[in-house]
Amino acid sequence: MPVDSLCQHISPRTSLLSLSLSGCPRISDFGASSLSGLTQLHTLRLEDCSRVTDAGVAAALRALRLLAHLSLRRCPKLGDGAVAAAAHSPGLQSLRVAHCSGITDIGLAAISPLTNLKQLDVRSVGPITDAGIATVCAANVSLVTLQLGWCSGVTDSSLQTIAKLCECLEVLELYRLARVTDVGVEYLRHMRPHLRLSMYKCSLVSMRDL
Structure with missing residues (x-):
């Protein structure tokens, strides 16, 4: 059965709580939007889906108000529109949008209402800046993993x-941040000595800080 038809087939099953459609490159916006009928869904993984865009994902997310865990990793056509639609799920606890290259500071600002967010993965997204990170941190003070x-x-x-x-933060992972230096790392360690900090190839950070 074509994956879009499968999505349409399962959509009436409103009691479904968890769904993973990872690695489905043939799913389109039609299939993604068909998931809007799964109004009881708590967990959705839509990963490695190269055809879906903001339009299809947003059409689904606007109806999935009970989501607690959402992963959209490695969907290259997704951007700020998809992230903004996630804000329709006020109880969202984890959001993973790594390798979605269209996400910017605008998308980060859009998730400010998600005050229950505990985990956020924004590795290798679009051109986010310090301003976007500041917006997220100011609004999502309950973050545990970033x-x-x-x-x-x-x-x-x-x-x-x-x-x-981020007073609740327990885990911070930093990958290839070319403009982060020893100064920032030392400040972070001074302010949050119990933070579990992982770093990978941040070229301006010396070995003593790894």
């Missing part, structure tokens, strides 16, 4: 913001 990577606009300023505002 993953950042391949974000050329993120500097030591973001690490300082994280240290000041």
Whole structure:
């Protein structure tokens, strides 16, 4: 059965709580939007789906108000529209949008209402900056895990913001942040000594800080 037809087939099953459609490159916006009927869904994984766009995902997410866990990783055509639609699920606890290259500071600002968010993965997204990270940290103070990577606009300023505002943060993962230096890392460690910090190829951070 074609994956779009499968999505349409399962849509009336409103009692479904969890759905994974990872690695389905043939799913289109039609299939994604068909998921809007799964109004009791708590967990949705829509990963490695190269054809879906903001339109299809947003059409589904606007109806899925009970979502607690959402993963849209490695969907290259997704951007701010999909992220903004996630804000329709006020109880969302984890949001993973790594490798969705259309996400910017605008998308990060759109998830500000998600005050229950505990985990956020924004590795290798669009051109997010310190301003976007500041918006997220100010609004989502309950964050426990934050993953950042391949974000050329993120500097030591973001690490300082994280240290000041994310009082619940337990895990911070930083990947290939070319403008983060020892100064930001030292400040972070001073302010959050119990934080579990993982770093990978941040070229301006010396070995003593790894």
